[in-house]
Amino acid sequence: MTTLLLHLSDVDEARWAAAYGAALPGVNVVRQAEPFDPKAIDYAFVWKPRANAFDGLSNLKAVLSLGAGVDALLKHPALPDAPIVRFVDEDLTQRMSDYVVAQVTMHQRLFTRFKRDQVARVWRQNYPPAAGETNVGIMGLGVLGADAAQRLVGMGFTVLGWSRTPKTLPGVRTYSGDQLDAFLGETDILCCLLPLTPDTKGILSYGLFSKLRRRLDGGPVIVNAARGGHQVEADIVKALGDGTLGAASLDVFESEPLSPHSPLWALDNAYLTPHIAAISNVDAGVRYFSQIIRQHEAGKPLPNVVDRKRGY
């Protein structure tokens, strides 16, 4: 009998188990805390797996990752050789693009400037640029980056994209690899939707910020909805203070929860959210992975398998 092991931390595992049970009649769904025979496990569905998560799973057909980002999972010291399937989720994609659009439009409309004037009770007219006069640069053109880019194009923004390998997207001026500086030099609002890899770790640094275009009133803006590991927070604090950046919207942090002692909290041009840009929805997740299990059991290949060398 096909057996699915759930090994989830920090989320409601029982709820996932019930939903999988209903979606997969004929599949044995077991939870990490229950007694089970590790050799009988075909699929392991994981979120923040503990050190012993994969012990004895000698017949595993696939690791199913609840997260779209697998950077933490790939560092698991006992990660088995089985293929890793990433969650590619339309609902999560919509929510992530909602976050990106909200931040980009807020900054395009010079939110920080008007809020400062409000606090000072100052009436000072200044007309924000139209969407088409604002260049938004998206770093990372995977499923999430491509969707955000398309939505911003639809709203009239001038959209640029940069990715490791060359990509083509309708209405988007794309750059790749060593064209990063040219991309930055045309970008007013930079959105990071990169995977976290050794190459992209710490990419959001002071040196990068100083290469952004300085046409937006108040200075260029960064939006990070990817991973805290992409950003050097000391550099962001410095750049927000000296005008190298006009504002920053950060949903992720080097260490989460963000320490109450971080200087970021107190900056009026930093917009912090507690890693809530997008969440993996139980219904969408169970639908997605149940179909993958059924199709794989029927002999079809696994979709969205992680390339371990590439890191995503």
Place this chain on the structure above:
Amino acid sequence: MTTLLLHLSDVDEARWAAAYGAALPGVNVVRQAEPFDPKAIDYAFVWKPRANAFDGLSNLKAVLSLGAGVDALLKHPALPDAPIVRFVDEDLTQRMSDYVVAQVTMHQRLFTRFKRDQVARVWRQNYPPAAGETNVGIMGLGVLGADAAQRLVGMGFTVLGWSRTPKTLPGVRTYSGDQLDAFLGETDILCCLLPLTPDTKGILSYGLFSKLRRRLDGGPVIVNAARGGHQVEADIVKALGDGTLGAASLDVFESEPLSPHSPLWALDNAYLTPHIAAISNVDAGVRYFSQIIRQHEAGKPLPNVVDRKRGY
């Protein structure tokens, strides 16, 4: 010779005169401060006209209004009988929709709540609704309201519309006339893009706010990008304080500039901008009205003529 009079206050009239001169060869362009024969004036292009603006213009063919809203112009004590042509401007429409989208997405993403948590240095996760789970109600479905509605539909929002007379818009659930309460009862974020008329004056009142749907975390939200006369500011202050409203984005005020003594400035769930949501662009305005003058001189009817009884 066809003669165009410019009578503009608070804007760079010389810049408009130069642009009209270049766009309308063969038309005599005169400015209010220059000597001219009032009987020779065919068209008067006006913005905030003074009391004497229309004195002696006995042969006027049309009043051309730089503003899209004509509520103030219609109150001019010496307004002549000539047709009034409103500015319908794609560039202004885009900028107004930019403003509306920025405010709607900010509130949908629970900005006020997360900013308060940031000020308190509190990490408290809470997942905002997806765009499709948020109902945005647009009051006023003219050129500006219809454009904002279409853009929000394109972003995945559930969009409702209310207007004086019944209208149909693709993807928008429309209400009209006495269906206002039904419309409000389904609305999480209310955007006012109404014309200001005796019927709509003071419509944004405590009584109306208390009829909005209460599903959005923190309470329903209003966005007013139309006219200060639509809103009862004392009611907004009360509603923002007692939770009847979760937040308000206001670009217009009962009296402008807003008094430094207004209690609105100090509210952390009020987002004030100094009437900058959208501006009439010189290039777009000269293009639009030059074409209207040329076509009208060639015997064609005037477009976008104000219905004085209706008030817009």
